[in-house]
Amino acid sequence: MRKIRASDISSYLYCQRAWWYRQQGFLSENTHELAGGRDLHQQHGRAVFASGVMRTLAYLSLLAGLILLAVYLTMQIV
Numbered sequence: 001m002r003k004i005r006a007s008d009i010s011s012y013l014y015c016q017r018a019w020w021y022r023q024q025g026f027l028s029e030n031t032h033e034l035a036g037g038r039d040l041h042q043q044h045g046r047a048v049f050a051s052g053v054m055r056t057l058a059y060l061s062l063l064a065g066l067i068l069l070a071v072y073l074t075m076q077i078v
Helices: 006-014 016-024 031-077
Strands: none
Touching (some): 006 016
């Protein structure tokens, strides 16, 4: 028995005929547009990943700065 994926359900809900054609093995006529959309999604995924990395680095830099400030102020008191 074949697994039903969320993309299958989404495709079926969007266009039942297109879903049926894909199940029958027919190739889409707009493969060029689909490839362009896939490329845009990959670019967006990389940008989201990079922004997450940058946010993590920013938080680590802030933490390091606060630790250094605490050490500096402690040294001024002693």
